[in-house]
Amino acid sequence: MEQPGITFADVVAAHNRIKGIASHTPALTSTTANTIIGAQLFFKCENFQRIGAFKFRGAYNAIAQFTKKQLADGVLTFSSGNHAQAIALAAKLYGIKSVILMPSDAPEIKVNATHSYGSEIVFYDRHKDDREAISLHLVEEQGLTFVSPYDHPHVIAGQGTSAKELIEDTGPLDVLIAPLGGGGLLSGCAIAAKNLNPKCLVIGVEPEAGNDGQQSFKTGQIVHIDTPKTIADGAQTQHIGKLALPILRHYVDEIVTVSDVQIIAAMKFFAARMKIIVEPTGCLAAAAVFAHTLNLTGKKIGIIVSGGNIDLLRFASLIQNEVEGEFNSPPSPPFNRLEARFCVCF
Numbered sequence: 001m002e003q004p005g006i007t008f009a010d011v012v013a014a015h016n017r018i019k020g021i022a023s024h025t026p027a028l029t030s031t032t033a034n035t036i037i038g039a040q041l042f043f044k045c046e047n048f049q050r051i052g053a054f055k056f057r058g059a060y061n062a063i064a065q066f067t068k069k070q071l072a073d074g075v076l077t078f079s080s081g082n083h084a085q086a087i088a089l090a091a092k093l094y095g096i097k098s099v100i101l102m103p104s105d106a107p108e109i110k111v112n113a114t115h116s117y118g119s120e121i122v123f124y125d126r127h128k129d130d131r132e133a134i135s136l137h138l139v140e141e142q143g144l145t146f147v148s149p150y151d152h153p154h155v156i157a158g159q160g161t162s163a164k165e166l167i168e169d170t171g172p173l174d175v176l177i178a179p180l181g182g183g184g185l186l187s188g189c190a191i192a193a194k195n196l197n198p199k200c201l202v203i204g205v206e207p208e209a210g211n212d213g214q215q216s217f218k219t220g221q222i223v224h225i226d227t228p229k230t231i232a233d234g235a236q237t238q239h240i241g242k243l244a245l246p247i248l249r250h251y252v253d254e255i256v257t258v259s260d261v262q263i264i265a266a267m268k269f270f271a272a273r274m275k276i277i278v279e280p281t282g283c284l285a286a287a288a289v290f291a292h293t294l295n296l297t298g299k300k301i302g303i304i305v306s307g308g309n310i311d312l313l314r315f316a317s318l319i320q321n322e323v324e325g326e327f328n329s330p331p332s333p334p335f336n337r338l339e340a341r342f343c344v345c346f
Contacts, residue, residue: 005153005243005246005247006153006156006157006187006188006191006243006247007191008191008192008195008196010153010154010157010160010191011157011160011161011164011188011191011192011195012164013157014057014061014154014157014158014160014161015161015164015165017060017061017064017065018057018060018061018064018158018161021060021093022049022050022056022057022060022161023048023049023050024165025044025045025046025048025049025162025165026045026048027042027043027044027045027166027169027170027302028042028043028045028274028276029041029042029043030043030273030274032273033269033273033290036290037289037290037292037296037297037301038296038297038298039296039297039298039299039300039301040299040300040301041289041301041303042166042169042170042173042300042301042302042303043274043286043303043305044162044163044165044166044302044303044304044305045276045305046162046282046304046305046306046307047276047277047278047279047282047305047306047307047308047309048308049307050089051082051085051086051089051113051309052082052085052307052308052309053082053085053086053234053279053282053306053307053308053309054082054159054162054185054304054306054307055082055083055085055086055149055159055307056086056089056090057158057159057161057162058086058152058154058155058156058157058158058159058184058188059083059086059087059089059090059147059155059158060086060090060093060158061154061155061157061158061161062090062147062152062154062155062158063075063087063090063091063094063096063147064090064094065154066094066096066145070145071094071096072096073097073142073143073144073145074091074096074097074098074099074142074143074144074145075087075091075096075097075098075099075144075145075146075147076098076099076100076101076135076138076139076142076144076145076146076147077098077100077101077135077146077147077148077149078100078101078102078131078132078134078135078149079100079101079102079149080102080103080106080107080110080126080233081106081107081110081233081234081309082110082234082307082309083149083150084100084102084106084110084114084119085110085113085114085117085309087100087119087147088100088113088114088115088117088118088119089117091117091118091119092117092118092119097120097144098117098118098119098120099119099120099121099122099138099142099144100114100119100120100121100122101121101122101123101124101131101134101135101138102114102121102122102123102124103123103124103125103126103131104123104124104125104126105126106123107311109311110309122134122138126227148241149182149184150181150182150183150184150185150237150240150241150244151182151183151184151241151242151243151244152184152243153243155184156184156187156188156191156243156244156247157188157191158188159184159185159187159188159189160187160188160189160190160191160192161188161192162185162188162189162304163176163178163188163189163190163192163193163302163304164192164196166302166304167192167193167196167197167302170300170302171300172196172197172200172300173193173197173200173300173301173302174199174200174201174299174300174301175200175201175202175203175294175296175299175300175301175302176189176190176193176200176201176202176203176301176302176304177202177203177204177205177285177288177289177294177301177302177303177304178190178202178203178204178205178285178304178306179204179205179206179232179234179235179281179282179284179285179304179306180204180205180206180213180235180240180255180284181206181213181232181234181235181236181237181281182237182240182241182244183213183240183241183243183244183245183247183248184241184244185304185306186202186204186213186244186248186252187241187243187244187247187248187251189202189304190202190247190248190251190252191247191251193251193302194251201253201254202251202252202253203252203253203254203255203256203285203288203294204217204248204252204254204255204256205255205256205257205258205284205285205287205288206232206235206255206257206284207228207230207232207235207257207258207259207260207263207284208257208258208259209228209229209230209260210225210227210228210230210235210236210237211255211257212224212225212228212237212238212239212240213240213248213255214255214256214257216239216240216245216248217245217248217249217252217255220245220249222239222240222242222245223239224238224239225238225239226238230260230280231260231263231264231280231318232260232263232280232281232283232284233279233280233281234279234280234281234282234306234307235281235284256288256293256294258284258287258288258291258293260280262287262288262290262291263280263283263284263287264280264318264319265287265290265291266278266283266286266287266290267280267283267315267318267319268319269286269290270283270286270305271315271319276308277308277310277312277315278305278307278308278310279307279308279309279310280310280318281306281307282305282306282307282308283305284306285303285304285305285306286303286305289301289303
């Protein structure tokens with residue numbers, strides 16, 4: 001089974017390309033979670049990936065395929081968070097110039113982390129400026145090669161290595177569940193999962209405040225929305241990628257949504273029971289499982305935990321009401337915003 005444009009062979013090639021550079025992240029288990037859900041759960045912990053998120057896989061795979069001229073001219077992307085750091089680190093490893101377009105209100109720690117890898121940062125006003133127009137101008141002015149955070153074939157193939165790695169470690173899965181923002185991660189993982197086991201159900205999860213992906217999946221047309229108000233900042237996209245939509249409709253079985261309250265319940269579980277810190281976006285897939293919105297009893301399930309980059313004060317403000325909470329009815333979270341000051345880097 002192959003999807004024209006991006007194939008499982010691309011994912012395999014990407015995996016070979018990033019081996020020894022990207023981290024082989026662990027697949028953790030929890031007896032407590034298995035008991036509560038009545039299933040066998042494997043959490044693919046990309047919060048232990050370099051720069052603290054899955055984004056490094058796709059970023060490195062993309063730059064690794066640059067021509068000599070592209071390497072000489074440098075790379076450009078736009079991102080307020082994990083992709084910015086991923087491109088910055090990948091560019092540093094290749095010794096090339098990187099320019100990152102970031103919103104002026106991007107968390108300070110993410111700006112500092114991106115800059116620490118040697119990137120030049122260009123700020124823009126996310127509420128007034130057109131980042132795509134600015135990017136086009138920089139490409140034309142400086143000859144840079146643009147690498148999209150999610151709508152790039154090499155990025156999608158690189159992200160799919162997470163699911164490939166997980167399935168190789170755990171054996172065949174009945175269900176694979178992954179977060180959905182711009183669609184790069186879910187697309188790549190869906191290609192890998194369905195090719196390794198055509199019977200594997202693939203489910204995407206996005207915030208209920210921003211279900212553009214779910215709408216696009218159902219209609220077959222890319223739906224554009226306003227920037228969603230959700231704590232899952234990595235999924236605050238206004239639309240999914242053009243490359244992602246046909247892949248999602250070909251390989252993905254269902255797209256569901258979760259609330260911010262359900263995301264926080266998953267954050268609490270990871271911290272209290274599994275002793276790991278996971279950012280809100282990284283909890284999307286687990287939140288759908290813990291909310292019992294899916295019929296998973298007796299299944300063998302892979303859950304992509306996409307990242308762990310969150311300020312400790314922000315993390316504490318979200319879970320401060322109680323240590324563990326309940327999956328179905330956690331306390332309402334406080335929404336006072338604190339700037340990020342912590343980032344997991346490997």
